[in-house]
Amino acid sequence: MNKTINLKIKSRFVEEYQDKYPLIQKEIFQNIEDLNEEGIIINLLSPNNKFIAKGYYGRQNKGYGWVLSYNKEEQIDKTFFINKIKNAITYRKDFYEDAKNNITTAFRVLNGEGDKLGGLTIDYFDGYYMLTWYSLGIYSFKNTILEALQEVLKQDKTYKGIYEKKRFDTKGQYLDSKSDFVCGLQAPAPIIVRENNVNFAVYLDDGAMTGIFLDQKDVRKNIRDKYANKKTMLNAFSYTGAFSIYAALGGAKKTTSVDLAKRSLLKTSEQFEVNNIDVNSQEIIVDDVFNYFKYAVKKQFKFDMVVLDPPSFARSKKITFSVSKDYVKLLKEAIQITNKNGIIVASTNSANFGIMKFRQFIEKAFKELKEKYEILETFSLPKDFKVDDNFRQGNYLKVVFIKKK
Numbered sequence: 001m002n003k004t005i006n007l008k009i010k011s012r013f014v015e016e017y018q019d020k021y022p023l024i025q026k027e028i029f030q031n032i033e034d035l036n037e038e039g040i041i042i043n044l045l046s047p048n049n050k051f052i053a054k055g056y057y058g059r060q061n062k063g064y065g066w067v068l069s070y071n072k073e074e075q076i077d078k079t080f081f082i083n084k085i086k087n088a089i090t091y092r093k094d095f096y097e098d099a100k101n102n103i104t105t106a107f108r109v110l111n112g113e114g115d116k117l118g119g120l121t122i123d124y125f126d127g128y129y130m131l132t133w134y135s136l137g138i139y140s141f142k143n144t145i146l147e148a149l150q151e152v153l154k155q156d157k158t159y160k161g162i163y164e165k166k167r168f169d170t171k172g173q174y175l176d177s178k179s180d181f182v183c184g185l186q187a188p189a190p191i192i193v194r195e196n197n198v199n200f201a202v203y204l205d206d207g208a209m210t211g212i213f214l215d216q217k218d219v220r221k222n223i224r225d226k227y228a229n230k231k232t233m234l235n236a237f238s239y240t241g242a243f244s245i246y247a248a249l250g251g252a253k254k255t256t257s258v259d260l261a262k263r264s265l266l267k268t269s270e271q272f273e274v275n276n277i278d279v280n281s282q283e284i285i286v287d288d289v290f291n292y293f294k295y296a297v298k299k300q301f302k303f304d305m306v307v308l309d310p311p312s313f314a315r316s317k318k319i320t321f322s323v324s325k326d327y328v329k330l331l332k333e334a335i336q337i338t339n340k341n342g343i344i345v346a347s348t349n350s351a352n353f354g355i356m357k358f359r360q361f362i363e364k365a366f367k368e369l370k371e372k373y374e375i376l377e378t379f380s381l382p383k384d385f386k387v388d389d390n391f392r393q394g395n396y397l398k399v400v401f402i403k404k405k
């Protein structure tokens, strides 16, 4: 059992936590001397000793831990986690239904604080459950959470096995680490999962990432179903080419995928192959997007659709890219190589700014180039990435479909 301590918070924070703000922040405490071991259960008390909430201490890039309950008597035990997991599964029953019908067999089952369990996510990949731990604090509950999960999964006839990824280190820094098999059956590498009837090769035990970002599922589908037909598409920061696969399946004339990582060539080819698309009819380029843009502008290449989905932050040999600093520049390059009436899909997963600021970047880029545009649609996280109403910054994804006029 994890130890429990009582900690008083400063009076100016009381209301916020009574109003169910879930993230525990360092500055709310009067004294943090007793916070010496991740995983400690903290009772948050008002300055006059009134119980407000209980949570755990776990340092991650955001904050010092998460609130778990507003009931003073509630134990953070197996039953507690069983309830959280059951509720999360019930909320995704449509996804389980789609999985049964082999339409979509990869989705998020539990989304951290969105499912009132900050610091942990659980993804479903065709019967395999992938747990991602974001702090040592939440990881200290591993055995209890695993028991709870296995108990709940007795009901899941598709259950095969459990994997985990640890995205923390002991200094509280955000860190990708090797993924690990936990229990049950071991998955083949790759397993083929489905998403909206599209195949994806997914690696559950291959380092930090599986090969697919599940939060973009609605955007991918939209590209395939509404925009791709007979279009040429440039997919910048393409990773394993997910947007390109969907575009090709939506009838795109040709896709061009650009990513700096050498592995992206093989990974993207593989995704085309598992969907029976001739890789030779597509282009896959390993290059810095900024280099490629320069080249494409010089050569006067034009595309009907350009997808921009950069990481929030990236360092390559020559440049450091940060979304809030460089998105306008990126957009300006994209605008120059987009055909009139063409579509730019501008995406960011940066939690540091909201949709208003993102729209200002778009406005600025077009204005500086004296070009006109129309915003057609915007997307944020899909339904399985449940967001806590009291923690809107958890809805980090912003995707805007822009028509260049």
Ligand code: SAH
Pocket (backbone or CB within 6 Å): 212, 213, 216, 236, 237, 238, 239, 240, 241, 242, 243, 258, 259, 260, 261, 264, 287, 288, 289, 290, 309, 310, 311, 314, 315, 316, 321
């Ligand atoms: N759009 C992808 C996910 C992108 S992840 C998808 O939907 O699956 C970000 C990718 O950007 C990584 O694959 C990384 O290798 C790549 N990247 C980072 N900096 C880059 C740069 N300067 N030029 C090209 N690719 C870059």
